[in-house]
Amino acid sequence: MSVKNNDPQQSTEPQKGLWGRLRIALQRTRQEIAEPDQEPAPSSVPLTPAPPDERPADEDFWQGLETRLIRADVGVDLASHLLQRTRRLGQNAKRHAVLQALHKEMLRILAPCESPLVIDTSHKPFVVLAVGVNGAGKTTTVGKLAWFWQQKGMQVAIAAADTFRAAAIQQLQLLAQRHNTPVIAQQSGADAAAVVFDAIKWAQAHKTDVVLADTAGRLATQSQLMAELSKVVRVIRKADATAPHEVLLVLDAGIGQNAIQQVEQFQQAVGVTGLVITKLDGTAKGGVVLSLANRFGLPIRFLGLGEQDDDLRPFAADAFVSALLDRES
Numbered sequence: 121m122s123v124k125n126n127d128p129q130q131s132t133e134p135q136k137g138l139w140g141r142l143r144i145a146l147q148r149t150r151q152e153i154a155e156p157d158q159e160p161a162p163s164s165v166p167l168t169p170a171p172p173d174e175r176p177a178d179e180d181f182w183q184g185l186e187t188r189l190i191r192a193d194v195g196v197d198l199a200s201h202l203l204q205r206t207r208r209l210g211q212n213a214k215r216h217a218v219l220q221a222l223h224k225e226m227l228r229i230l231a232p233c234e235s236p237l238v239i240d241t242s243h244k245p246f247v248v249l250a251v252g253v254n255g256a257g258k259t260t261t262v263g264k265l266a267w268f269w270q271q272k273g274m275q276v277a278i279a280a281a282d283t284f285r286a287a288a289i290q291q292l293q294l295l296a297q298r299h300n301t302p303v304i305a306q307q308s309g310a311d312a313a314a315v316v317f318d319a320i321k322w323a324q325a326h327k328t329d330v331v332l333a334d335t336a337g338r339l340a341t342q343s344q345l346m347a348e349l350s351k352v353v354r355v356i357r358k359a360d361a362t363a364p365h366e367v368l369l370v371l372d373a374g375i376g377q378n379a380i381q382q383v384e385q386f387q388q389a390v391g392v393t394g395l396v397i398t399k400l401d402g403t404a405k406g407g408v409v410l411s412l413a414n415r416f417g418l419p420i421r422f423l424g425l426g427e428q429d430d431d432l433r434p435f436a437a438d439a440f441v442s443a444l445l446d447r448e449s
């Protein structure tokens with residue numbers, strides 16, 4: 121049996137709930153890209169539907185659009201690629217048609233990355249390893265994911281494998297307490313791989329569905345961190361040769377194009393199978409999501425839209441592009 125964790129009803133209602141929050145967070149980006157001549161609308165007041173922009177897309181418009189895409193963290197190459205394809209509309213295109221075509225092009229890039237994380241319950245436990253640099257949002261995401269799957273009726277346990285920072289285990293225990301999620305931990309300074317190994321063994325004995333392993337984001341050096349993570353993966357395989365079943369790279373959307381380099385590094389060290397992009401409720405401009413999709417084509421499993429347990433949303437490509445680009449309609 122497998123369980124699909126996307127909720128189609130929610131993802132087709134982009135204006136509501138968390139997607140509404142993403143829309144508000146990306147309001148500035150949207151206004152920069154798609155509505156540059158409009159006064160910013162206060163987010164608390166419902167927008168009146170904006171009439172389609174019937175003005176012709178002259179050269180100034182095209183140039184401005186490219187600059188605005190780059191400013192929104194889409195990246196230079198991708199911005200120019202997107203516009204090259206959009207320009208096929210021809211000389212006489214109206215601005216609203218250009219934006220519609222841009223929406224389509226963005227969706228072409230993002231749609232293949234909409235691939236919800238499916239827990240294969242034939243694995244007991246299904247092992248998810250969360251990795252990422254310090255401060256990216258790993259521990260918070262592990263807490264949110266535990267709750268996400270618990271709400272779907274699954275038994276979840278957490279492995280506190282960030283043994284480097286003394287406060288990390290406590291942070292995780294506090295998060296886990298909220299929903300009575302068991303945490304398998306050792307003392308700070310313990311071997312991270314051994315903690316995950318123990319957690320898997322515990323979960324096997326208790327027929328637990330999912331083990332979520334939180335890992336360190338920083339050791340003394342970057343190469344030590346990568347070596348530790350590779351060791352964690354090797355030792356996990358001793359407990360279950362098919363694990364880890366998902367290596368989730370957690371990325372802070374606010375770091376812009378630096379995210380590309382982080383994916384490359386973690387790919388090389390541990391083989392990333394999915395992304396979680398956090399802090400999209402904050403000052404992040406959102407374009408990096410496109411840039412990552414275009415560059416790596418990795419599944420984008422979830423977006424982080426806040427610090428609370430429910431602030432996690434399975435990625436939905438069309439709702440995301442709408443929040444980034446479309447006027448309220």
Ligand SMILES: Nc1nc2c(ncn2[C@@H]2O[C@H](COP(=O)(O)OP(=O)(O)OP(=O)(O)O)[C@@H](O)[C@H]2O)c(=O)[nH]1
Nearest residue numbers: 254255256257258259260337398399424425426427
């Ligand atoms: N606004 C917002 N804040 C977030 C989100 N995800 C995480 N945070 C905050 O970001 C900060 C760092 O999050 P952590 O989960 O501790 O990050 P980490 O990757 O575990 O960091 P290290 O353990 O130091 O490697 C915390 O203050 C979180 O509350 C999000 O989606 N939105």
Ligand SMILES: [Mg+2]
Nearest residue numbers: 258259282288
């Ligand atoms: Mg942490």
